[in-house]
């Protein structure tokens with residue numbers, strides 16, 4: 001039996017900070033409303049000259065260094081993002097070029113904020129079935145570049161960042177690794193969170209720019225409703241597949257979209273706040289990067305120990321909802 005394991009994590013965050021009081025000067029909002037409604041105090045925003053592949057590269061370098069894996073040892077690079085450098089080529093190929101990972105296949109995956117967990121599950125299959133030794137999963141979103149900073153409904157929510165994981169096959173005697181993954185999608189919610197223009201349905205034109213159609217649009221209330229239900233359903237499926245119960249979870253990493261959604265999930269799952277990783281206050285919603293950044297930071301700070309059972313659940317554009325349970329460690 002070969003276990004697919006996360007060998008190491010990495011992350012990258014822009015240094016520029018956007019606070020709630022900065023936003024008070026930009027739109028009709030208040031620090032109190034943002035904190036009470038979302039739990040966000042500040043978020044990081046990429047420089048204008050920084051692209052998604054730049055953040056991916058920095059996170060990947062850290063993960064490869066921590067894993068002691070050389071770029072040429074990679075068999076596959078998957079980049080999960082909804083803000084690629086450009087529609088094509090894939091951002092994964094641009095990252096491959098910068099890493100000089102010449103032996104790796106490379107492709108992008110779009111699953112909104114669930115991107116890291118979708119990519120983790122895909123990577124697991126390649127490691128099982130293709131005989132691959134190492135797969136790099138990188139997720140980065142620079143949502144600030146598609147956020148309308150005149151729309152108070154969305155502009156207070158998002159931050160930029162990147163997280164990376166190096167996955168490999170552990171040996172048969174070890175018990176660390178991915179215990180279960182579960183992916184869902186409901187395309188009936190495709191227009192609840194989307195960017196209307198810039199694709200084949202509505203190519204860029206003067207009109208699309210004038211009408212702000214290159215910015216993300218969201219029906220927050222409906223996404224909130226979907227998330228509160230889907231996160232529990234996905235978690236229960238994951239636990240059943242892994243033969244575990246909520247009491248077995250040592251670390252809970254929910255997608256960081258809204259503190260109220262996180263609190264509802266903790267209550268429904270009876271998982272204590274002390275076991276839950278929370279970054280939303282300082283980093284906002286970083287889309288697909290939220291979970292890997294939280295995990296990478298926790299590993300760096302020694303908050304995740306070998307043997308810990310980690311439950312990760314995310315939801316996002318699609319609508320998608322996905323999760324994974326892993327036992328942390330490399331053996």
Ligand code: UT7
Pocket residue numbers: 028029030033034037038113152153154156193218219220221222223224227256257258285287315316317
């Ligand atoms: O990562 C996945 C994608 N995103 C999400 O998961 C987001 C999920 N949804 C949410 O987190 C919440 O729905 C939001 C934080 C987006 C909004 O919270 P809400 O409790 O659903 O508020 P709402 O949209 O129902 O708006 C309530 C009121 C409205 O005013 P009226 O119509 O009641 O007078 C909004 O206009 O709050 C108003 N509002 C604001 N007020 C001050 C909306 N945005 C703001 C703002 N500042 N920034």
